[in-house]
Amino acid sequence: MKAVVCKTWGLPDTLVVDELPDVVPGEGQVAIRVEAAGVNFPDVLIIQNKYQFKPELPFTPGGELAGTVTAVGAGVDRYKVGDRVIAFVGQGAFAQQIAVPMKSVMPMPPGMDFDIAAAITLTYGTSHHAVVDRAQLKAGETMLVLGAAGGVGLAAIEIGKALGARVIAAASSDEKLEVCRQHGADALINYSTQDLREAIKAATDGKGPDVIYDPVGGVYAEPAFRSIAWRGRYLVIGFANGEIPKLPLNLPLLKGASIVGVFWGEFVRREPKGNATAMAELMGWLAEGKIRPHISGRYALADTPKALNDMAARKVTGKVVIQPQR
Template structure:
């Protein structure tokens, strides 16, 4: 089987496409033929040794996938060869085959396509954990989403609307904002041309958003936090900008506001039952048409480096996926 392999820490162009032995599942594992693998910002960081999780070299990046089981290991009874499944693993998805603990594998709902199945785990899981669990967003409240046209951003918009909230989407271009509008955003802010604080003030009649969803960090964090409503919740989701902001803590006092950390991977590991319940709710919303992953581009395994470069350069809207068999 073939895989995109990180042999030394570096940028995406250092990845190598290699022919490797077929994988044989051990006890409690299943072997999955990968049909689609979702690409996420942590994949850009992990190959540079800049992520919280640091695998041993060499390894294949990629954490979420969909595919078909080709073999089951000893002790696995609830899954069988030929099952179509969704899996979230630490790394290894940018390959034609992966091994996954059977406990971390979920059957694909009937009628779901492989691309959608590969695009729902991390982005929607992160946004659900952030908005429903950590922020406890309520119907009638207002949420501001920064970097709203990215994978987690669009997921956040859809989840906010599913909960009955008013959603303000902020992004860097009119093209990206049009995608946000198509996914349900009520108000659009182009923060490359508008004064962010003034735009937020106008959009909320001076009250400020009850929840701010921030996967970007950088220069927009402080003006956004200065605009938050009384008792607001500021969700620290990630730092796609590359810069970790330094917020004056007196702002939390003045606004009676909360800074709330969001680390979905750790949540999924520590609270698997709660994570499974969240995924079931998401799949229910998907079936009802309340959420729909936006797949903007598909890449072959040989184009893995290009996919990661496009994501890092913020050329991507919604989700992109890799098809390892192509």
């Protein structure tokens, strides 16, 4: 089988496609033919050794996938050959085959295609954990989403609307904001052309957002936080900008506001039952049409470096997927 391999830490162009032995599932494992693998911003960081999760070299990147079960190991009783499944894994998804623990697998809902299935676990899982669990966003509240046209940003918009909140989308271009509008955003801010604080003030009648969802970091963090409402919750999702902001701690004091960390991968590890409940709710919303992953690009396995470069250059809206069998 073919797989993308990271042999040395570096930028996406250092990745290679190698021929590796076919996988054989061990005890408690499920072997999957990978039909689609979701691409996420952490993948760009992991191959550079810049992420919390640090695999040993060499390794195959890619954290989420959808495909068909080809074999099961001893002790596996929940899945059989031919089942269509989704899996969230630490690494290994950018390959034609993978063997994963049974606990990392869940069945694909009937009628779902592989690309959509591969695009839902990390982005929607992260945003559900952030918005529902950590922020406790309520109907009638207002949420500001920074970097709103990215995968987690669009997921946050849709989840906010599913909960009955008002959602303000902030992004770097009018084209990206149009995608946000199509996915339910009530108000739009172009922070490349507008003063962020003034635009937030105008969009909230001076009250500020109850929740700020920030996967970007960098220069937008402080002006956004200065605009937060009383008792607001500021969600620290990640730092796509590349700069970890340093917020003055008098700001949360003055607003009675909270800075709330969000680390979905650790949540999955520590609280698997809570994650299972969240994923069940997301699948229900998907069936009802309340969420609909936006797939903006599909790449062959050999084009994985281009997919990651596009992600790093912030050219991606929503999600892109690798189709390893191409």
